[in-house]
Amino acid sequence: MAIAARLEPRPGALLLVLALAAALIGAGPAGASSPQAWQDYGQQVLKACRVASTLRAPRPAGERVDVNGRSGGLVSALLLEGMYPQPHLAGRRGFELCLYDARSRKASVADANNLLRGARP
Numbered sequence: 001m002a003i004a005a006r007l008e009p010r011p012g013a014l015l016l017v018l019a020l021a022a023a024l025i026g027a028g029p030a031g032a033s034s035p036q037a038w039q040d041y042g043q044q045v046l047k048a049c050r051v052a053s054t055l056r057a058p059r060p061a062g063e064r065v066d067v068n069g070r071s072g073g074l075v076s077a078l079l080l081e082g083m084y085p086q087p088h089l090a091g092r093r094g095f096e097l098c099l100y101d102a103r104s105r106k107a108s109v110a111d112a113n114n115l116l117r118g119a120r121p
Helices: 013-026 035-052
Strands: 056-060 065-068 074-083 093-101 106-111
Touching (some): 035 074, 035 106
Antiparallel strands (some): 074 093, 093 106
């Protein structure tokens, strides 16, 4: 025997759902729709990655890659190239992978020299 339940909508439920959707869409660059908004976001990523980098004069070594994170937020990856500042490395060129979390607006970097090892164009 099947029991059919009738769900009555709560008065504020639709408003709550719309407010949450607007917050999620507008929370970061995922809500950016214009080319200018994406360009501004790209500048935010680059600035945060440069600040987080341990390299001297870091610059992009490729194009930014944007992916949806596990929590649904946007995460951007950017490969940086620069010079090691340590005297014992004699100014050698190095690479770092920068990951930028659009929700928290924080960047973190890790040595990425092994990413390119053996890679040939």
